[in-house]
Amino acid sequence: MPLRVMLWGLACALAVPAKASLLELAMPDARFLAGANLESVRGSKLAQALWAQLQAREREVGELARRTGFDPLRDLSEVLIASPGGSKPSVLLVARGAFDRTDLAAVVRSKMTGREIYQGVEILLAEEKRGEPMALAFLDATLLVAGDPASVRGAIARRGRGALAGGELRREAQQWMARYDAWGVSVVPFEELASRARDEQAASMLAGDVVKAVEQVAGGVRLRDALELDLRTVSRSEQDAVNLANALRFFSGMLQAREPAAASYLRELSVEGRTMRLAMAVPEDELLRIAGMLGLRARTTTTKPAAPPDTGVTIYSSPGDMGIVRIPAPGKPQ
Numbered sequence: 001m002p003l004r005v006m007l008w009g010l011a012c013a014l015a016v017p018a019k020a021s022l023l024e025l026a027m028p029d030a031r032f033l034a035g036a037n038l039e040s041v042r043g044s045k046l047a048q049a050l051w052a053q054l055q056a057r058e059r060e061v062g063e064l065a066r067r068t069g070f071d072p073l074r075d076l077s078e079v080l081i082a083s084p085g086g087s088k089p090s091v092l093l094v095a096r097g098a099f100d101r102t103d104l105a106a107v108v109r110s111k112m113t114g115r116e117i118y119q120g121v122e123i124l125l126a127e128e129k130r131g132e133p134m135a136l137a138f139l140d141a142t143l144l145v146a147g148d149p150a151s152v153r154g155a156i157a158r159r160g161r162g163a164l165a166g167g168e169l170r171r172e173a174q175q176w177m178a179r180y181d182a183w184g185v186s187v188v189p190f191e192e193l194a195s196r197a198r199d200e201q202a203a204s205m206l207a208g209d210v211v212k213a214v215e216q217v218a219g220g221v222r223l224r225d226a227l228e229l230d231l232r233t234v235s236r237s238e239q240d241a242v243n244l245a246n247a248l249r250f251f252s253g254m255l256q257a258r259e260p261a262a263a264s265y266l267r268e269l270s271v272e273g274r275t276m277r278l279a280m281a282v283p284e285d286e287l288l289r290i291a292g293m294l295g296l297r298a299r300t301t302t303t304k305p306a307a308p309p310d311t312g313v314t315i316y317s318s319p320g321d322m323g324i325v326r327i328p329a330p331g332k333p334q
Contacts, residue, residue, distance in 0.1 A: 024159075031187045032081075046288055048073065051073055076095060180221055190213070226284055
């Protein structure tokens with residue numbers, strides 16, 4: 001190949017700006033980061049089934065898709081959620097997608113009740129019944145940010161400044177992001193999460209001392225022919241990490257007793273110091289079966305049915321265990 005052709009090709013490549021990482025828009029003091037790469041899961045049967053069920057189950061989600069023509073599996077490419085935690089945590093959502101080919105922006109503007117201009121960017125505001133309003137801004141045709149107004153203004157101010165001097169959490173997030181379709185890293189202690197949980201089911205899951213002892217968590221999910229999960233936790237002490245692993249082994253054994261095939265899902269469950277690692281892979285066909293069962297229940301249940309026979313197992317833990325856990329009867333969705 002002639003040298004001038006090679007130089008011309010290199011110049012063209014350099015002229016095309018690389019997509020900036022969404023992490024650049026996250027607040028520097030973030031203690032929780034999570035994201036997903038939707039481009040990598042568009043062909044997944046499981047992702048398509050879950051989105052179809054969400055549209056059928058949540059009327060507002062289906063109505064928004066119908067009115068705007070916005071399809072996350074088609075029009076979204078990346079999503080990031082960031083939060084610094086705290087007693088009154090702020091949350092920032094950053095999304096990259098083809099928003100200009102849908103009516104999403106027009107519909108959002110029609111629903112918002114206020115607006116302001118910040119550093120040349122229009123911020124749309126919607127009043128909330130409790131607390132401060134929600135804010136949303138389209139930074140360009142492919143990038144939007146949403147959350148509380150202060151977080152949205154902060155993201156706008158950080159736009160175009162390049163990678164911030166991130167700490168260990170940001171570096172760890174980049175590693176998980178490169179390896180998995182969906183990922184999350186957090187240094188928010190579960191005890192802090194338990195104190196703020198409003199959902200009854202979430203509160204019960206976080207109530208046990210073994211779970212509340214978790215101080216850090218990181219994990220990723222990869223969707224191919226199977227759902228592959230890799231999870232790592234750091235507990236307050238080595239004994240807390242051992243207790244957490246033992247509790248997971250117990251529930252794994254209960255599940256295997258009812259679903260023998262589940263024995264092949266677990267790839268690793270180990271403890272080293274205060275760190276516990278869990279790795280598992282569930283075949284896509286099995287996940288589709290479970291999703292189908294849950295979807296059938298959601299579509300056919302219009303009134304509260306009579307209580308079924310108590311053929312499952314409900315475990316009410318002691319304060320040192322993992323909260324309240326329900327294991328359904330064989331063949332029944334959880």
